[in-house]
Amino acid sequence: MSVEKVFGPPGSGKTTYLLTMVQQELAAGVHPTHVGYFAFTRKAATEARDRAIQKFPELNGDLDFPWFRTLHSLAYRCLGIGTKDMMSPQHYAEFAKEAGIELAVELGEEEFAIKADHPILNEVNIARIKGKDLRQHYNDSKMEIEWHHFEYVDRAYRHYKETHGLLDFTDLLERVVDEPDRLPRLKALIIDEAQDLSKLNGDSCANSSSAPRRPISQGMTTRRSTPGRAQMSTVSSH
Numbered sequence: 001m002s003v004e005k006v007f008g009p010p011g012s013g014k015t016t017y018l019l020t021m022v023q024q025e026l027a028a029g030v031h032p033t034h035v036g037y038f039a040f041t042r043k044a045a046t047e048a049r050d051r052a053i054q055k056f057p058e059l060n061g062d063l064d065f066p067w068f069r070t071l072h073s074l075a076y077r078c079l080g081i082g083t084k085d086m087m088s089p090q091h092y093a094e095f096a097k098e099a100g101i102e103l104a105v106e107l108g109e110e111e112f113a114i115k116a117d118h119p120i121l122n123e124v125n126i127a128r129i130k131g132k133d134l135r136q137h138y139n140d141s142k143m144e145i146e147w148h149h150f151e152y153v154d155r156a157y158r159h160y161k162e163t164h165g166l167l168d169f170t171d172l173l174e175r176v177v178d179e180p181d182r183l184p185r186l187k188a189l190i191i192d193e194a195q196d197l198s199k200l201n202g203d204s205c206a207n208s209s210s211a212p213r214r215p216i217s218q219g220m221t222t223r224r225s226t227p228g229r230a231q232m233s234t235v236s237s238h
């Protein structure tokens with residue numbers, strides 16, 4: 001399996017790039033019903049589907065893209081994970097109280113699309129999504145927070161989720177990627193808006209999308225550079 005991660009702030013061309021990946025798969029003979037394109041929110045999933053239908057007018061929008069949907073609906077269907085298994089605003093509030101930290105919770109348009117905004121949790125998330133060692137990421141981020149406090153919040157958060165048997169967005173993403181046997185037999189699996197980190201650091205990892213694809217040609221690393229536009233970058237691994 002080759003995995004490619006695409007990073008870039010909103011509007012930098014991630015969805016466009018991921019749809020180009022879909023195009024490459026179709027051109028290589030993959031049937032559209034074997035392409036999974038998942039997003040966290042219904043809005044993003046619908047946008048991708050609409051753009052795919054526009055991009056591939058020869059295909060039947062209703063029949064040919066059954067796996068362009070929310071990650072949540074995929075997890076629900078195939079892994080039996082439902083809203084009750086996800087960290088809710090109440091859970092975040094309880095965790096914050098127990099850990100003695102202040103945490104802002106953002107309600108998405110959907111019940112499960114919740115994001116907790118906390119400087120440490122945000123950085124922990126970036127490290128997880130990038131597959132980076134936490135201590136290394138902490139050192140690189142040059143935060144003005146003591147390591148022992150940083151580590152404490154990370155540990156407390158993991159402990160809370162474990163104790164209550166709850167998952168957050170990144171866990172959900174990892175579950176989907178880690179349990180390919182329980183997913184539909186897809187030849188390409190794309191996850192758009194893997195995590196919306198747009199408010200964190202306005203730099204290259206501000207927003208990420210993953211295209212874990214299997215079993216696909218060569219991973220590649222490309223950089224799109226358009227003057228005046230924020231850059232998107234991709235990271236590949238096998």
Ligand SMILES: Nc1ncnc2c1ncn2[C@@H]1O[C@H](COP(=O)(O)OP(=O)(O)O)[C@@H](O)[C@H]1O
Nearest residue numbers: 008009010011012013014015016017224226232
């Ligand atoms: N290489 C490119 N050159 C010029 N415009 C682009 C390019 N890639 C994407 N765009 C345009 O930029 C806008 C945002 O692209 P999109 O792929 O939706 O970004 P993201 O998913 O990163 O938010 C779209 O209108 C798209 O058509």
Ligand SMILES: [Mg+2]
Nearest residue numbers: 014015016192
């Ligand atoms: Mg997008």
